Amino acid sequence: MLNVSPARVGFIAVWSVVAVSMLRWFVRRFWWDRREEHPPLVKTVRHGTMELLHALDVGARNAIPVSVACAVAGIVVGIIGLTGLGLKFSSLMLSFSGGNLLLAIVLVALASLVLGLGLPVTASYIVLAVLTAPALQNEFGVPLIIAHLLIFWYSQDSNVTPPVALAAFAAAGIANSPPMKTAVEAWKFAKGLYLIPLFMVYNPEIIVGGPVLLVAWNVMTGFVALGAFAAALEGFLFTRMYLVSRLLATAGVVAIFWPSFWVEAVGFMVMIVVLAINLRKLQQERRADVAADLPTARASESSD
Numbered sequence: 001m002l003n004v005s006p007a008r009v010g011f012i013a014v015w016s017v018v019a020v021s022m023l024r025w026f027v028r029r030f031w032w033d034r035r036e037e038h039p040p041l042v043k044t045v046r047h048g049t050m051e052l053l054h055a056l057d058v059g060a061r062n063a064i065p066v067s068v069a070c071a072v073a074g075i076v077v078g079i080i081g082l083t084g085l086g087l088k089f090s091s092l093m094l095s096f097s098g099g100n101l102l103l104a105i106v107l108v109a110l111a112s113l114v115l116g117l118g119l120p121v122t123a124s125y126i127v128l129a130v131l132t133a134p135a136l137q138n139e140f141g142v143p144l145i146i147a148h149l150l151i152f153w154y155s156q157d158s159n160v161t162p163p164v165a166l167a168a169f170a171a172a173g174i175a176n177s178p179p180m181k182t183a184v185e186a187w188k189f190a191k192g193l194y195l196i197p198l199f200m201v202y203n204p205e206i207i208v209g210g211p212v213l214l215v216a217w218n219v220m221t222g223f224v225a226l227g228a229f230a231a232a233l234e235g236f237l238f239t240r241m242y243l244v245s246r247l248l249a250t251a252g253v254v255a256i257f258w259p260s261f262w263v264e265a266v267g268f269m270v271m272i273v274v275l276a277i278n279l280r281k282l283q284q285e286r287r288a289d290v291a292a293d294l295p296t297a298r299a300s301e302s303s304d
Helices: 006-032 041-083 085-091 093-097 101-116 121-131 133-140 144-155 166-175 179-189 192-202 212-234 243-256 261-303
Strands: none
Touching: 006 041, 041 166, 093 101, 101 121, 101 133, 101 144, 101 192, 121 133, 121 144, 133 144, 144 192, 166 179, 192 212, 212 243, 212 261, 243 261
């Protein structure tokens, strides 16, 4: 908005950190902690300079794996840009869907992922909004605001989806972890990203408004579905889940999107029961641990 380049913003931010550090020393030295002894100014400046150089060294070393990952991602970006695959994919989406709303949404998600490999989030959203939002509204009856929200949500997906997961690569550089492994974990953590746009499409009342009880029901089922989906994906909630519990939780999540209130209610109850069983399992495991530790504690008391 101020017509300042990102490089200049970063430069100003770095020197602002240095200036704030100096200001902090002066405030603590002459106003906040005046009765405490502080090292001389020359020694403080020398120590701060060494710490600054060390921070620059660590930052450069941590940037190496991120730079390599981004360079490799550039190959994928170049292929998509040269072939025009992103634009072709998004323009053919509706013809492939055959009038099926769910299939059209899946194709929108794939198109946003492909476009996101070569474009920033905002640019990917703009391209998809121009090509697919009017069709989602006119041919499938999706409210315009929900169509745009769906596209914008899915446009975030490429940031955390391999092979080009720039946000995950940046986080890997900060955490000093393997970039691709971090990207896979980010992909798993972010999969609620897929459910929320679907939930908005099939339950538009949470966006455009509706009866209070219906909105409350949709919000409640949405929270439970996200928890059950995360538990089924990770195989853990409160404690480890059995395979049957994971399958039942997945079935409950699918039922939430079924165009029937009774099927949706059954799916909600299945998810609640699965989560309650897992919570009960955690309590039983804790009692078993306490019972196992009790003889040991009594034996130590008797020996004392």
